[in-house]
Amino acid sequence: MPSDPESLRDTALNIRSLRYLHEIELHGGVRAAADALSINASVISRQVGNLERLHGVALLERQGRRVTLTEIGRTLVEHFRESAQRDAEMLAQLEDYRGLRRGRIEIATGEGFVETLLASVLEAFSLQFPDIVVELRGAATSEIVAMVRNDEVDLGLCAGGISDPAIRARTFRAAPLCALVSPQHPLAGERRIRVEQLADHRLIFMPSRFGVQQYVDSLLRAERLNLTPAYRCDLFSSAQAIAAAGLGVAFMSTDAARQYLDAGKLVPIEIDHAIAREFGSQVIRRVGRRLSPAAEFLWTRLVKALQRRQG
Structure with a gap:
């Protein structure tokens, strides 16, 4: 196998010749490929001939009045197409990086x-x-x-x-789904509650399109409870404010209510249920x-x- 740069250059595949082979297959012949490229047919023939002599293989064969690619010719065309696709993908990545600013x-x-x-x-x-x-x-x-x-x-x-x-x-x-109440709420002293204990209190729900409400609904279905909320709002901040005012029990993770919890305006209570823990x-x-x-x-x-x- 050649190792010096000069030998590698002599045996390297010529991209232009491979492109001409691709055009021959695409258009069904040398002359049709030349017409499509607006060049003389002899240019294509010469380039393909050079490639054949360099590698000692036949790339074209005549079938009646048509010139078609040999099996190795079709293999080279497939190689050309795959290389072109990889080049296009790399250029797209380079364009992405150029646009990072x-x-x-x-x-x-x-x-x-x-x-x-x-x-x-x-x-x-x-x-x-x-x-x-x-x-x-x-x-x-x-x-x-x-x-x-x-x-x-x-x-x-x-x-x-x-x-x-x-x-x-x-x-x-x-962080687990929990119940959130004000420090003055009757449940505030509880560390953990069962789902059925919620039935005795005013509840704050979110619309069903919210993931947190889907978990709450799953909890209620699992325990066969049908609870009607006192409030339903589409902002976590609103639910937190209502709960902090002592008007009901909100449901979300401690991460979502971090500001209210850190300020001492809300108290988290663990819900003793597998669904809440899998939030x-x-x-x-x-x-x-x-x-x-x-x-x-x-x-x-x-x-x-x-x-x-x-x-």
Whole structure:
């Protein structure tokens, strides 16, 4: 096998000759390929002949009045096409990296994730990609899944678990789903409660499109309870404020209510049920979507952050 640069250059495949072979197969002959390329047919014949002599193989054969490729000729054409595809993919990646100085990433996120998770991840991201605009769009779980599926956003971060063939999800155990009450609430002295104890209190629910409410509904179905809420609101902050005012029991993870808990305005109570303990969070992207390097970086950091929190 040749090892010196001169020998390698002499035996290297000539891209132009391979392209001419590709055009011959595509258009059904030397003359048709020449017409398509607006060059003289003798140019193509000469290049293909040089390739045949260099490697000692026949690349063309005549079948009646037609010139077709031999088996090795077709193999070389396939090699050319695969190489062209790889080159196109590499050029696309280079274009992505060239554009790192500008652009935007859109993330759909449920409430409670920005301060407790995204904030630390975004710090590293901003150092790596200081000129990329990050647009955060708050939504409920079902809405986040739809936005990711429809390519309205690059990534999604939400509560709950999904089963959608169009969605690639990494799911992690989150802080358990708990009941949240004001320090003056009758349940405030309890460390753990059973689901049926909730029937004696005014409850604060979210709309069913929220992942956290889907867990609450699952809890109630498992215990065969049909409870009517005193309040239903579509903002975690509203549910927290109502609970902090002593007007009802809200449901979410301690991560989502961190500010109210740290300020002593709410008290968390463990719900003694397997479903509450299995409360999860997930980061999602659409299957088959090629993310930009910046979005891929953020995906990787989000997955690692969720893994650390789980461990």
